[in-house]
Amino acid sequence: xxxxGKAHLRNGEALLRVEDLVVQFPVxxxxxxxxAVSGIxxxxxxxxxxxxxxxxxxxKSTTGRAIMxxxxxxxxxxxxxxxxxTAMAGDEMREARTRMQMIFQDPVSSLNPRRKVRxxxxxxxxxxxxxxxxxxxxxxxxxxxxxxxDPQRASExxxxxxxxxxxxxxxxxxxxxLDPSLIICDEPVSALDVSVQAQVLNLLxxxxxxxxxxxxxxAHDLAVVKNISDRVAVMxxxxxxxxARSDDLYHEPAHHYTNVLLQSIPVPxxxxxxxxxxxxxxxxxxxxxPSGCRFHTRCPAAAARCSAEEPQLxxxxxxxxxxxxxPVHGGEAPVTVRSSGTAA
Amino acid sequence: MSNITQAGTRDVEGPLLELVDVxxxxxxxxxxxxxxxxxxxxxxxxxxxxxxxxxxxGKTILSRSIMxxxxxxxxxREGSIRFEGKEIGNLDRKQMRGIWGREMAMIFQDPMTSLNPxxxxxxxxxxxxxxxxxxxxxxxWQTAERLLQDVRISExxxxxxxxxxxxxxxxxQRVMIAIAMACGPTLLFADEPTTALDVTVQAQILDxxxxxxxxxxxxxxxxxxxxxxxxxxxxxxxxxYGGKLVxxxxxxxxxxxxxxxxTEALMQSIPKIDDPSHTRLLAIGGxxxxxxxPPLGCRFAPRxxxxxxxxxxxxxxxxxxxxxxxxxxxxxxxxxxxxxEAKARLAETPVTVGGRG
Numbered sequence: 001x002x003x004x005g006k007a008h009l010r011n012g013e014a015l016l017r018v019e020d021l022v023v024q025f026p027v028x029x030x031x032x033x034x035x036a037v038s039g040i041x042x043x044x045x046x047x048x049x050x051x052x053x054x055x056x057x058x059x060k061s062t063t064g065r066a067i068m069x070x071x072x073x074x075x076x077x078x079x080x081x082x083x084x085x086t087a088m089a090g091d092e093m094r095e096a097r098t099r100m101q102m103i104f105q106d107p108v109s110s111l112n113p114r115r116k117v118r119x120x121x122x123x124x125x126x127x128x129x130x131x132x133x134x135x136x137x138x139x140x141x142x143x144x145x146x147x148x149x150d151p152q153r154a155s156e157x158x159x160x161x162x163x164x165x166x167x168x169x170x171x172x173x174x175x176x177x178l179d180p181s182l183i184i185c186d187e188p189v190s191a192l193d194v195s196v197q198a199q200v201l202n203l204l205x206x207x208x209x210x211x212x213x214x215x216x217x218x219a220h221d222l223a224v225v226k227n228i229s230d231r232v233a234v235m236x237x238x239x240x241x242x243x244a245r246s247d248d249l250y251h252e253p254a255h256h257y258t259n260v261l262l263q264s265i266p267v268p269x270x271x272x273x274x275x276x277x278x279x280x281x282x283x284x285x286x287x288x289x290p291s292g293c294r295f296h297t298r299c300p301a302a303a304a305r306c307s308a309e310e311p312q313l314x315x316x317x318x319x320x321x322x323x324x325x326x327p328v329h330g331g332e333a334p335v336t337v338r339s340s341g342t343a344a
Numbered sequence: 345m346s347n348i349t350q351a352g353t354r355d356v357e358g359p360l361l362e363l364v365d366v367x368x369x370x371x372x373x374x375x376x377x378x379x380x381x382x383x384x385x386x387x388x389x390x391x392x393x394x395x396x397x398x399x400x401x402g403k404t405i406l407s408r409s410i411m412x413x414x415x416x417x418x419x420x421r422e423g424s425i426r427f428e429g430k431e432i433g434n435l436d437r438k439q440m441r442g443i444w445g446r447e448m449a450m451i452f453q454d455p456m457t458s459l460n461p462x463x464x465x466x467x468x469x470x471x472x473x474x475x476x477x478x479x480x481x482x483x484x485w486q487t488a489e490r491l492l493q494d495v496r497i498s499e500x501x502x503x504x505x506x507x508x509x510x511x512x513x514x515x516x517q518r519v520m521i522a523i524a525m526a527c528g529p530t531l532l533f534a535d536e537p538t539t540a541l542d543v544t545v546q547a548q549i550l551d552x553x554x555x556x557x558x559x560x561x562x563x564x565x566x567x568x569x570x571x572x573x574x575x576x577x578x579x580x581x582x583x584x585y586g587g588k589l590v591x592x593x594x595x596x597x598x599x600x601x602x603x604x605x606x607t608e609a610l611m612q613s614i615p616k617i618d619d620p621s622h623t624r625l626l627a628i629g630g631x632x633x634x635x636x637x638p639p640l641g642c643r644f645a646p647r648x649x650x651x652x653x654x655x656x657x658x659x660x661x662x663x664x665x666x667x668x669x670x671x672x673x674x675x676x677x678x679x680x681x682x683x684x685e686a687k688a689r690l691a692e693t694p695v696t697v698g699g700r701g
Contacts, residue, residue, distance in 0.1 A: 055542040056513075163631055193398040193569060198613035198627035205622065220542060227615040227623060246621035264547040265617060266572030270595045282514050282545055 005312035006041045008243045008321035014043040015214050016182060021076035023066050035286045036062040038238040049215040051229030053222055055283055059238040060218045064184045068100060101175035105187035107167035111159040118155040121174045139177060147173045165196035184216045201228055222265055226250050234258045237286055237294040244320040254322040254329060257295045301326050358429055359386035360563050366423035368409045375636040379405040381587035392557060392564040394574030397584035400632045403567050407533045411450055412440040445476040449524035453536035455516035459508040465519055466504030472526045491522040495552060514545035535567045550577050571611060583607050586633040586643035593670035603665055603672035606644045650676055650686040
């Protein structure tokens with residue numbers, strides 16, 4: 001994968017539009033940089049859930065944080081509700097961040113262990129001085145009930161008195177009280193048991209419907225991402241490989257990396273599981289990423305062109321975009337685009 | 345279990361490992377935690393057993409009880425653990441040292457913290473060879489290099505001189521496997537060996553474990569919360585809940601005809617890659633039981649959709665299913681008349697309970 005390009009961006013009103021996002025981190029004083037995110041473009045429509053998947057180190061969390069401007073990206077543009085975030089500063093930025101909230105992986109450590117749970121959920125409202133004290137109380141109680149936490153217990157207890165799943169519910173409540181339009185969930189269920197994971201995923205779906213939320217859902221578990229997302233972007237080493245509607249991506253993965261990821265998932269079915277074989281190797285270093293398509297070093301279909309020329313994202317089906325010179329398939333017949341890519 | 349030989353002699357015929365009513369309780373200020381509460385099973389040579397359960401089900405404590413890796417202070421151990429026909433449940437750490445490495449070895453979840461960051465990889469692999477097998481320095485180093493090749497690490501001779509931080513997570517887990525294999529154990533424990541790894545690397549490590557097991561005719565106990573992981577890599581599966589074994593069956597039988605509503609619920613709560621996007625998940629309501637005050641009857645009853653009065657008061661014993669190798673602990677198992685009746689009743693009433701919905 002390697003794709004750059006913006007063919008997959010849609011015209012019209014997107015709640016969030018990210019273009020050519022680049023995030024680099026210096027490696028000590030060596031002068032080298034970690035290329036965490038290398039020119040990513042994304043858009044999310046209102047009410048849509050965008051899934052970001054990839055292995056650790058692919059830049060998916062960094063992308064989520066760079067959208068929040070935490071830290072600010074090295075270059076690129078992030079337009080949220082029609083305003084450019086990268087140009088904002090000070091109070092304007094703080095105000096904008098109330099409209100986008102984040103939910104983190106570890107629910108226990110993202111809550112202050114010394115405070116009462118109800119106060120934790122109340123705090124954003126207090127900081128922004130929203131409504132009267134009574135209004136705030138009412139709102140907090142309502143949101144807590146919606147996420148399945150007893151407000152009475154929340155006012156008496158600290159985070160350690162709740163289970164991991166409950167703490168994640170509390171984090172969700174805290175992110176909702178300011179009535180955001182975008183929620184960025186960074187691996188929100190990876191630390192939870194499967195039975196609890198299902199509860200939290202269902203809750204997120206319910207809340208999304210009730211509040212008309214737009215979500216970016218970052219996770220490494222493809223089955224989880226498929227379940228909750230409308231559209232999925234697959235990332236590898238700081239680039240986007242493939243973007244498609246959730247069902248399309250899983251039915252007809254076009255990028256070889258997506259295919260590999262799908263093949264690697266352990267399937268809870270002994271008949272399917274035994275036929276599979278893992279691919280070799282591990283992701284290369286983002287300090288010195290491979291030339292051309294960044295996946296070519298591990299790709300089963302890599303050819304000479306792949307190491308020389310970086311593929312651009314192009315459309316191979318309705319709303320299905322891939323950045324690959326020789327995709328697994330591209331619509332009806334397998335596409336072998338030996339000449340110059342002519343796709344839309 | 346009656347034909348087991350007298351203590352001391354190696355029993356080649358019987359099962360490699362046999363547990364009878366094993367209990368591990370911890371004394372805490374809250375009271376006695378019944379982490380493992382009466383588990384019996386046996387494991388044959390060369391077989392792979394998966395132990396599946398949620399966090400707090402006792403799966404890790406069970407494997408550590410067998411390995412004798414629990415603190416002696418505050419721990420109450422009961423029941424019999426026979427390994428190669430010999431009782432090891434009552435051995436202390438000193439006596440277990442003769443078993444660790446050569447007979448049993450363990451791989452842990454986190455390859456980042458299980459290796460010594462200050463010691464070269466080579467020395468860490470050579471250490472058990474020198475201690476347990478009495479090899480000399482040069483011989484151990486050579487064997488270490490071969491072991492690294494066995495776990496498919498490229499440039500093995502160069503890697504021996506590297507430190508753990510120079511390796512990726514997947515490589516470190518391979519090194520852990522090499523260390524565990526070093527003395528040719530007959531039984532390998534892998535406690536969530538791939539949870540900290542990416543999916544592509546996870547698949548590689550699981551394949552590697554499987555290959556090594558077959559090559560060395562080793563038995564494997566794979567402890568995990570992920571039914572997907574055990575499906576392709578085990579012969580048998582034991583499902584634990586609240587410190588008890590609630591179902592055990594050959595892998596294929598379990599997935600085809602699970603009996604225990606808990607196993608079914610666990611299976612249903614996993615998002616399936618083949619389901620369309622936004623498929624409603626069937627979550628299990630509630631939480632795992634408190635092991636200081638476990639429920640009276642079936643420990644899963646408070647969360648079970650099919651539970652009846654009897655389930656709340658009487659503990660179901662482990663009974664045999666149609667397949668003699670399949671056992672489960674449930675009064676009204678999946679497929680029974682009561683199960684179907686309860687299911688029909690549930691279908692009529694809209695789902696309101698915390699988890700189911």
